[in-house]
Amino acid sequence: MLKMNTPAPELSISTWINSHAPITLAELKGRVVVIHAFQMLCPGCVSHGLPQASAIHAAFPQTELAVIGIHSVFEHHEAMNAYALKAFVHEYKIAFPIGIDTPDTVSAIPLTMQSYGMRGTPSLIVLDRLGMVRLHHFGRLDDLRLGALIGQLLAESPTPKEQKIEPAQDLNLGASCTTVSCQIR
Numbered sequence: 001m002l003k004m005n006t007p008a009p010e011l012s013i014s015t016w017i018n019s020h021a022p023i024t025l026a027e028l029k030g031r032v033v034v035i036h037a038f039q040m041l042c043p044g045c046v047s048h049g050l051p052q053a054s055a056i057h058a059a060f061p062q063t064e065l066a067v068i069g070i071h072s073v074f075e076h077h078e079a080m081n082a083y084a085l086k087a088f089v090h091e092y093k094i095a096f097p098i099g100i101d102t103p104d105t106v107s108a109i110p111l112t113m114q115s116y117g118m119r120g121t122p123s124l125i126v127l128d129r130l131g132m133v134r135l136h137h138f139g140r141l142d143d144l145r146l147g148a149l150i151g152q153l154l155a156e157s158p159t160p161k162e163q164k165i166e167p168a169q170d171l172n173l174g175a176s177c178t179t180v181s182c183q184i185r
Helices: 043-059 082-091 111-116 143-155
Strands: 013-017 032-038 065-071 098-101 123-127 133-138
Touching: 013 082, 032 043, 032 111, 032 143, 043 065, 043 143, 082 098, 098 111, 111 123, 123 143, 133 143
Parallel strands: 032 065, 065 098
Antiparallel strands: 013 098, 032 123, 123 133
């Protein structure tokens, strides 16, 4: 898992949905970034993670906060292809950009999922305005706790000289693989 208050690695995306051009974390510096990693066949992603990401996307100006979905498939690869994902995004009316995590040629775990040390889906990563990891969470996360963190990060200055990075908060609420999340096997 990524260490808190360290720079986030660049995303490894093979295809973008809901975006006219590829998105890089470098171009999003100056904004708070919420990354939601999901699989369309993950019950916790569909029931909680994606609605939470959609609510965040709708609640904040895109000039201040960017929401990015990462479709990180580590099981049922044939069923969760780009064509099926596009239909899923349309049916669920997901408006934020979604990147398809680049498959690894050796492992079932895609490249962004590996570089971020994700344990499964849903996973939530929040970056501050400087692109530093401020939250890395597996499983369901309470809306109020997440909202408080986002509010704190939006209030921070975007300039390195003025920004004070608070110690990382331990928001791991004991998430484990249950019926609401899909853990890597």
